[in-house]
Structure formats: structure tokens, C-alpha cells
Amino acid sequence: MAELLETTVEGVPMKLLCSTPQRDGAHPAMIVVHHRDGFDDFTRKVCDDLAAEGFVAVAPDFYHWPPVLEPPRENPFPRDPEIVKDVGATVDWLKARSDVDGRRIGILGHCMGGRMAFLGASTNAAIGGCAVYYGGNMFTPWSDDGPAPFDLLDGLKGPAIGFYGNDDGNPSPADVDRIDAELDRLGKEHSFYRYDGAGHAFQNFCNAERYREAATQDSWAKTVAFLHATFGG
DSSP states (O other): OOEEEEEEETTEEEEEEEEOOSSOSOEEEEEEEOOTTOSSHHHHHHHHHHHHTTOEEEEEOTTOSSSOOSSGGGSOOOOHHHHHHHHHHHHHHHHTOTTEEEEEEEEEEETHHHHHHHHHHHHOTTEEEEEEESOOOTTSOSSSSOOOGGGGGGGOOSOEEEEEETTOSTTOHHHHHHHHHHHHHHTOOEEEEEETTOOTTTTOTTOTTTOOHHHHHHHHHHHHHHHHHHHOO
């Protein structure tokens, strides 16, 4: 079960939702970038499912910068400079744990968290791979002066895997084509999978209208295989 912990980023408290494997030893770790709804049942399950696969899974609360609003969805999107700081602080927090192998750290995110996972993996050399679910807004900076995550993809230090619904509007299939082509151009190892009849948030079982069971099961199985191949565990 995920437990709520805390660290600080530049003196500002930041909650962490953390799930750990049952067995002893130093494990690979995954940073789980929450979706728009923050620490809900979906994010908790992602952490627990990763722990069951042998990963220390930690979700930082990217809504911790003041002013903090409730419910989480009322907060504005996190700003890119703060996202980079939060990912860096989470990496440091993981490396300080005796149950984490600091050489094997990855990042995974859904929805806005998919965008943020690409950003984190592109700007932190300690992150050796990323899994992205329907991350939109890749071409727009969440800051006053950029750059956008798309413009930073050359910074990826490990392989990437991505999952997208063909009925999604953000990212649209054309957006996914553009990201795919850029990663090809940069020579970055990656695999993208697309699902007919699925739109945005197709893994989110908390949203019955959007949830697609077949796409969820297939994409999660591929994610687990990718993570074990990349990080062990």
C-alpha cells in the first residue's frame, strides 16, 4: 500500500506517495508523475502495481508550490522550471534510500504527467528510461520563455515507450507522428503504440466514460515488459 511521505524542494514541503516491494534489497525505482487529478485512486494503484513488479515507486506532488488549491484539479498546470526542480529533488530522495539502486531510475506519467515525464527524462541525466501515456501539450512551454518538452527530447538518456489513443485530440495522432519523427531524427530508442477506439485517459478506471479495458491491459503489459528489460527488477 502506498504511504504518504514528505521532502522539501528549495524549502517548500512536497508530499510523496510511495509504494515499495515486499522483498529486501536495492531495487530499481520509478518516479510516477501524477495526472491532472493528483493523488487519487488511480495514481495510488499505479504506484502499488509498480511495487508489485519490484520497483520502488514514488509520486511527487507537483501541486505543492503555493498557492495550493483543493481539489487538486483546481490548481494551474505546474510550471516547467518547478517540474524540473521537483523531479531532481525526487531523484535525490530516491538515491538516499537504502532500498533503491540509484543507477536504475526511470519515470512514468499519464496525461499531463506524460508530458512531464518526457520533460523530466530529458533534463535529468539520472533517469535511464521513460514510459509515457497520452502526454499532450508537448509543443507548448509551461513557462514564460520556454523551451517546450518537444524541444528538449535530445536530452533523453535512455529508451522511451509511449501509448496513445487514436481518438485523442491532445495529443492528436498528428502530434504523435511529429514526436515519433523527432525521436527518429534524434536517433532515440523508442516504441510507440496506438489504440483504435481509445481516446485520452484510456487507462483511467476512475473515469468510466474514458476507460478502455483492452487498451489498458495491453499497454500495461507492454509497460511492465519494457521496464524489466530496461531496469531489471
